[in-house]
Amino acid sequence: MTQMEAISVAIVGASGYGGVQLVRLLLEHPLTTITYLGGEGSAGRPYSDLYPHLQHCLDLTVEAVDVDVIASKAQVVFLSLPNGLALELAQPLLAKGCKVLDLSADYRFRDLATYRQWYGTERQDDQLAAQAVYGLPELYRDKIALAQLVGCPGCYPTASLLALSPLLKQGLVLPETVIIDAKSGTSGGGRQGKINLLLAEADASLAAYGVARHRHTPEIEQICSDLAGQTVKVQFTPHLIPMPRGILATVYATLRDPGLVREDLITIFQAFYRHSPWVKILPPGIYPQTKWACGTNLCYIGIEVDERTGRVIIMSAIDNLMKGQAGQAVQCLNLMSGWSETLGLPQLAFYP
């Protein structure tokens, strides 16, 4: 391998949980240098005001968001903002030659009709949206490598799609039977003072939310339809779990061929992901714990077949802020930069 040069990166929206994960990962990455941290609410404050534990390794002040300043400082820009803001920044940043990785929903949909229906925002950048690449490397590795604009997947879609892709791509299940019962730690709700995310409310308790109408549904369906070659509608139910991080998606689908056993499916999954270093297929009878993935960019997948009912049950565990967000964005950056997909990303959880 020839000597590689470090690239300069900017993080816009550095104060939130996505932002601070990016900070941690890019600080530890051997070939990136953080040159800019942007935010509105915290502009002008030292970053260590927001996260005092990082004082010893980062001496930057959060800056107001200014496209010219960003483009003058950084080759690559991560946008870690609430939905609806990236669409103001992506175009001008691209025009100035930056590569852009957006962690919001703004560039996940090829067809903005779907976006408008589920997110309700007016916007006119249909052409740009159509060019953006969906940043799930396990499916779109080659396109990501060539992309200027990546729309990084949501946390639930990542866990769900890694569970479903081999099944749908190879026509192993009836698409209309797909049910995704997903469970997430509360950091998915962001670093904002919502009552329902308080420890006093959310700890020692459990509830579903957004049933039959969560915005990650059309995102999952878009990719599932691609994979299946037909329109797929999925049942998706998220739940809030009393823990800070981690997602488990428990996915149900009816097998076309009821003769398949779990060992068959494990073999199929292993083959499907043989070039995907971040996906680990577990041996028979082992089901993933979210804690195994926490702090890492890994996705652990466990597989079971119920011969009584003819269904396959896939359990997929990720860290919602890593493989489900910031880690996956850095994985995309690695591909876009011609580096190894694993460069600089943590792969060993601490346990317990």
Add this chain to the structure above:
Amino acid sequence: MTQMEAISVAIVGASGYGGVQLVRLLLEHPLTTITYLGGEGSAGRPYSDLYPHLQHCLDLTVEAVDVDVIASKAQVVFLSLPNGLALELAQPLLAKGCKVLDLSADYRFRDLATYRQWYGTERQDDQLAAQAVYGLPELYRDKIALAQLVGCPGCYPTASLLALSPLLKQGLVLPETVIIDAKSGTSGGGRQGKINLLLAEADASLAAYGVARHRHTPEIEQICSDLAGQTVKVQFTPHLIPMPRGILATVYATLRDPGLVREDLITIFQAFYRHSPWVKILPPGIYPQTKWACGTNLCYIGIEVDERTGRVIIMSAIDNLMKGQAGQAVQCLNLMSGWSETLGLPQLAFYP
């Protein structure tokens, strides 16, 4: 109402979590007196050795299990033992005139063929098992009132069946589409030193277990089949949640009539449970939190319909140790004693 007399009750297996819930409930119950606490491992020890916080309200010593002693002290006996032990005690206690409420799986199956297949224990008391009443008052209120032996339901079956009963009884869903994704606090694993139940292992994490083979499956299916009037096989997946108490069952099924909306189903559920004081149907758009039920004998049910997929999603929340175990047993006792179903049982959770 005429003056009612208190009855004497025994708890066999008082040292576990089921036992200590019974102790709390029966101490607070206006018409019961605890006269005997039995256990093997802790025989001879003051009960307050096991649970020091109860010292000020209970002055009993755990006794070795002896049928004659029990029958001489108590009119009603709660058996809160591991599976396979109640079947040694129930017959002789009944023979001595005691009423028996068994919290284990031993008397939940009318047909012991199913029990033998899933629990693997040899036993010959088929006739007694066939006489036992399944202790789910919302379905079998009248039979329980006349029973001498009640097999109290498992925690998962209680949450699952309260969600499914109106749907199956009235033929509203396709039985073969039923999927139950259940989530439980760790106290369901009992008061025993298992590695996977340690806080260090289970906290801040989440995993499925017993996928496609959990023993509560045939119990759910037995009652579902009764309700539907046909053999029903369900998909049941339990998960371990990082909290001490509470169960949420998220139940999926395809509606026969895709024109039904959630308000229809709410009306149907309210009617079905109109005489059931412990089941609360939530208004549209409200989904139950397990914490609302904790410490009470309540079951909260939320209902959603997904018009895109034609499915109904029912969320059912209980306290696994109360409505899912000891509270339900006391509810049965109330019925067996001719008292109000709600007598002495807590109905107001503390929150948060």
Add this chain to the structure above:
Amino acid sequence: MTQMEAISVAIVGASGYGGVQLVRLLLEHPLTTITYLGGEGSAGRPYSDLYPHLQHCLDLTVEAVDVDVIASKAQVVFLSLPNGLALELAQPLLAKGCKVLDLSADYRFRDLATYRQWYGTERQDDQLAAQAVYGLPELYRDKIALAQLVGCPGCYPTASLLALSPLLKQGLVLPETVIIDAKSGTSGGGRQGKINLLLAEADASLAAYGVARHRHTPEIEQICSDLAGQTVKVQFTPHLIPMPRGILATVYATLRDPGLVREDLITIFQAFYRHSPWVKILPPGIYPQTKWACGTNLCYIGIEVDERTGRVIIMSAIDNLMKGQAGQAVQCLNLMSGWSETLGLPQLAFYP
């Protein structure tokens, strides 16, 4: 006992955690009827909008705060408001003949100089403040019984003072050596969207706060000085613990007489609290868990002596929202109404 009549009660500030505890306790209390719920932010909303799990037992709408309305509806008023608001309401409510129990800091200080110094609010009701009774029944039972206005203690002071009172009252320790290391669940921070109280931030973590300057310090010192008959300054350090409820105060002090052993102190504490049904002194070697007190109005106290260092260590566990707040207020109401101190208050925690 002659037949007692129920009294009508109002709760001002019903939407917060103190408010909802009062709602639960007063609903279960045999001699109170809630006739008014007041609040600013939630005025006009059904109370079950705020706490859906209570819909089945309470059908009241939150009203804007109006003294005339309150006084027309209620004989007793609980003020559960942020500091600095009760002082606007107490005087007019008293003038209209209501009894007032204030859960804020406004009427905890006899001498408002201390209040002004630590809370920084201007106010001129020195005379009323001097008449208010500090609502810690274990110390001021007789005064509370006669009071029109009770300033209910803070959560930390309750746990701390119950641990310290026998020691200081009987001169057993050197007052200048008192250190209180206190630990609280996060509900003490209230039902408000603060970042540091989010589950994602506070779970699986631990930190001190307000070190050397927490506002409960002068409140503790006021009572300690009364007990000791001299000015007492205490070291008080609160910590935020990853749990919803509960306080443990670990109190250190140097014994005047190094010959005292823990059994002596247990005897002294038992004697001191012999008429206090809510304080339980634990046997030698047993230390309280906060969970034992949760949901109840109890305070569990464990006592240890370190003969190597000459110090006594007292551990005092309460539920911060019950004995530390709403439960204690109801205990005061019982005294003010001539009822048993224990009437209607829970004394059996559920466990686990």
Add this chain to the structure above:
Amino acid sequence: MTQMEAISVAIVGASGYGGVQLVRLLLEHPLTTITYLGGEGSAGRPYSDLYPHLQHCLDLTVEAVDVDVIASKAQVVFLSLPNGLALELAQPLLAKGCKVLDLSADYRFRDLATYRQWYGTERQDDQLAAQAVYGLPELYRDKIALAQLVGCPGCYPTASLLALSPLLKQGLVLPETVIIDAKSGTSGGGRQGKINLLLAEADASLAAYGVARHRHTPEIEQICSDLAGQTVKVQFTPHLIPMPRGILATVYATLRDPGLVREDLITIFQAFYRHSPWVKILPPGIYPQTKWACGTNLCYIGIEVDERTGRVIIMSAIDNLMKGQAGQAVQCLNLMSGWSETLGLPQLAFYP
């Protein structure tokens, strides 16, 4: 720097929490190769049976403990065993030329009289114990670099001593006033099925344990006495906190010079630890959260002075399994091998 060669390391007691931390750290360390994993209970099992999430990066089987085998495979041996077992292994391993790092209490005491008094085990290796170096690099860096046998500190002593060392070494406080109120996550209790460590018992609760008699007391006192140049007795109280990892020690002591302010002490601490990369002194008004240290080898220290009482309060936060155990052992290994103290050790917590 010249090219450095990797060394081979063995872990005896690999199945516990200390063991699995060592596995993770040594796998990620650039200059170590794990060549042997030993254990009794799990001998013969693939390590990934115990920790399935590590399957993709470690392919070793746990071996029965045999000194000859260990010495033939490894240059350095980590002993991560219950107290009282290392003393059987250290001598023969040293005799065969291995360097030994013991994570138990066996070699923490220079004078075995103290060990015998607090641990109650008979042993005769006084001479070896006297030669062992106490593995706290911030105090004994030079001795560790030359050591063949290191007795790694306990978790509580590490947090406590890093808080106390500057104070005692420089005579800033009255030694007899030292009180350490320490709080630990439950992983400190080890990977064993104890009832009190179950999530159902320990979650949402809090309690002290081992009050006035915890075995870490004499270990802290031994080093404090060294630092102060006089016999020091400390008050040490550990508490169990509902979280998997992390220790916070809140340390109280009376200042000799009441004129010192916190900024003075911060300066003194910064100077004391200026060559200690793993200790971070926080700015005024910032107190450490344990989560900042979790997964890293860092110790965060916050400092406060109470001018009203003349006391200093030091808060010291570590990960009990990292700086409090395995991380510190690897830090010692770095020193013993002539490497940088920070080599291969994580220094960036993920947050939240």
